[in-house]
Amino acid sequence: MTDWLDWPFFEPRHRELQAHLAKWCSANLGDDHHDDVDNACRTLVAQLGQAGFLGLCVAEGDTAPDVRSLAIARSTLARASGLADFAFAMQGLGSGAISLFGSAEQKAEWLPKVSSGRAVAAYALTEPETGSDAANIAMRAERDGDGWVLTGEKSYISNGTIADVLTVFARTGSTEDGARGISAFIVRGDDPGLSVAERIEVIAPHPLARLKFDRVRADPLGSEGDGFRIAMQTLNLFRVTVGAAALGFARRALDEALDFATSRRLGSGVLADNPMTWDRLAGMKMAVDTSELLIARAAWQQDMGEADNRRAAAMAKLHATDEAQKVIDAAVQMHGGLGVTKGAKVEELYREIRALRIYEGASEVQRMIIARDLLKEHRS
Structure with missing residues (x-):
């Protein structure tokens, strides 16, 4: 069912992408019944990176990712494997803020690793007491010398058990500031202050976790107060x-x-x-x-x-x-x-x-x- 790609919304390159990815899915994806979902996701990220598909998830220069290509990729992957779609999507969401708002140095450090599948990305916004009400997150970010440290918890974080890099949102202002008091940060997954407080099991198994941050070193992303x-x-x-x-x-x-x-x-x-x-x-x-x-x-x-x-x-x-x-x-x-x-x-x-x-x-x-x-x- 690819007739929708013949509509004027799409270009020949989009049809070529779908055909190429569908062929790859047939050759590389089996069922989604995995004993070790963490290892399965890491493997899928590596495979997608090696095949060149993760490049769709990150920005090229100052140009944002092509949303039509992302949509085609996700619909094609999801038809074949929910876990493969998850692995692809989280590379995009986890690194998206870096693509859109990162400095030249931050982009150079992380985007090649994400697009090649050498780094698994995560997006950490949700907290145990805040879901859709993101403006009221409680995690604190404090200055520590020339840098920042994060203290608090995040919950229902996709790739939380396997992430190499996380985009994390924390409060730099007071709670009365609401959305204006939130800033964005980049965190390394191997920071000793970052731990998995709970692995969360859901009906469609994914590497989902509640994460604890104990004075975790963080690299500011964008301007202070611009996190929301x-x-x-x-x-x-x-x-x-x-x-x-x-x-x-x-x-x-x-x-x-x-x-x-x-x-x-x-x-x-x-x-x-x-x-x-x-x-x-x-x-x-x-x-x-x-x-x-x-x-x-x-x-x-x-x-x-x-x-x-x-x-x-x-x-x-x-x-x-x-x-x-x-x-x-x-x-x-x-x-x-x-x-x-x-x-x-x-x-x-x-x-x-x-x-x-x-x-x-x-x-x-x-x-x-x-x-x-x-x-x-x-x-x-």
Whole structure:
């Protein structure tokens, strides 16, 4: 299902990327049942780096990553392997603030390592007491001689158990300053003050952790007090790609449903002969195609340098993740008992999709962004 790439939002290089990556996925990715998820993620990062795909995640000079390429990569990887998509995406999110706001020295030190797969990246914003309410983070950053040290905890940090470099957000001002009192920092994963306080197990296994910072040395990223803006711009850069990953999961679910419907015996025919199946398949295809349209529009707008792309990005992320949940649920229902059997692809997809409606801005947050922007436009 690559016909969406023929739309005028995309260029020949995007179609070439999809074909190249799809071929690589077929040759290199198997199932996602790993005994050691940490080692599996490190291996995937190394493989993606060696193949040259992680270069899509980092900036070239002063140019931000191409969002259409990121969306194509994530939808293609997610269709093949949720863990491979995760490994790719976190290299982008974890280093995104460095790409957008890092100094020449910071970019030179970290971006080649991230793009080659020699360094695993992480993005540390969420805390035990703050999820969507990022403006109220409590981690403290204090001056220590010529540098800074961080003290506190971060939670639900993807790649937290294996990160070599982390973008961390901490409070340099008072709590009354709110978002204005937050700054961004780069932290090395091997700092002796950084430890894994808890490994967090979730329904789709990822290297997720609660991290403890005990006077961890940190390198300032951007200007002091500018951390909240850096965090939000980084999330916005990759928000459309979360929808693209959901699209990849939905496409795979539709493919699995079509294969099952056309082979599963039902009476004297097959499941695909049943009008109820037609209705279900039609709804799944509608959901996939509308998600494609919203993702393509939002990614194109972002690459074209639209002044404010937040509403389009929020719509793409919200619709694609919510609709993918419905598509996968329909595929599970169609499979019957097999659909909830551990090891079945649709059962795996059912576990993979759920987190996408929460991370990088929950669905409720996306609705707020859309509504506020719409009202602002109406009142102006």
